Amino acid sequence: MFWRKSHRSVNDPDPLRERIVGVFRNAEAGEMFTLDDLADEVRAEKKDRVAFVLGQLASSNLIDQVVRIMSPVGGGIQEYPSIDNIPDAIYDPFQLKEIEVEPSLVKVFFRKTRIGGGAASDSQSSRRGHALV
Amino acid sequence: MKEEDWDADRYLLEVAQVQNILDSWTPDKFSMPAIRRLIAHFPPKLRTATFTALQSGYRAHQIKKYEMELKSVRAEAQGKMANEKAIREWKREGRAFWTGVALLLLALAVSLMVPNISQITSLLLRTTAGLGVALIIAFLPGLFSVDTSIKLGWGKVAFRATGGLAGFVMIYMFDPGWISSLTKILK
Secondary structure, eight states: OTTSOOOOOTTSOOHHHHHHHHHHHHSOTTOEEOHHHHHHHTTOSOHHHHHHHHHHHHHTTSEEEEEEEEOTTSSEEEEESSGGGOOSEEEETTTTEEEEOOGGGEEEEEEEOOTTOOTTSOOHHHHHOEEOO | OOGGGOOHHHHHHHHHHHHHHHHTSOGGGOOHHHHHHHTTTSOHHHHHHHHHHHHHHHHHHHHHHHHHHHHHHHHHHHHHHHHHHHHHHHHHHHHHHHHHHHHHHHHHHHHHHOSSOOHHHHHHHHHHHHHHHHHHHHTSSSOOEEEEEEEETTEEEEEEEEHHHHHHHHHHHHOOSHHHHHHHHHO
8 A cells, every 4th residue: 555654674774773883984993982972973862772783783793892890989990892791799909909890880882893803702811801900 | 582583673672671670670789690680581792782771771760860859859948948938927927917016005005104195205106006007007918008198388298108108107197086086985
């Protein structure tokens, strides 16, 4: 019927995905974005929609996910490729004591995949995380 | 559940459900193991992005909750202030009324006790009684007005007064007679 609402074909490119990929394409090497940065950049109304696209891009190894644990007094402690890898407690070199990893101390960043591998590779060291200090 | 089975609609639905659960949590319930358990059924590659989406949603929820709390605190403070203002005004009106009554009674008592009232005493008594009536009238509802003129040696002076001032002018200028009559009766 001519009045039926037209649906986007499955093969059509997702405009949001295209915009997000465009942001990463134009980003400088090592530039990191948070979900809020990307949602603002692509002017997305729903952040969970952006999160889904980011998850897909990470799944296709087009971008890296960086999960950084921050110290409550400021400064990053350690980075992990996924939230599945982060420990429940971590030694905070800024406070010289072990702290519980609370959700507010965890920051997630997204960046272009580094040439020759990156966070997406499942090496033992990346699972353990990279110490920042 | 395979990652391929998760399309955007399914994902958004699952995230909405998880957000609803998070909204019911108290702050002390938030912990990494608890959140990890909550999104354990998500495909591994979507979990990290989902976590940050939930963080963002939770922040927005907290801000909204904080704004709502702030609004209720403001409304409560405004209500309290309005209440305090009403009480203050009511007390002020009461003080003015009873001061007026006291001044009238004072004028009456003096006129009863003093046998010969001189012109100056009469002026003072009229002023006191006028002030007393003005204070009583000032906070009574309704509009009381006096619109008159008096002849003086050099010409005519017109007066127009409303409210408490009208009461004062009435007593001071025209001596309605009832005070003198009451004084005579009491004597």
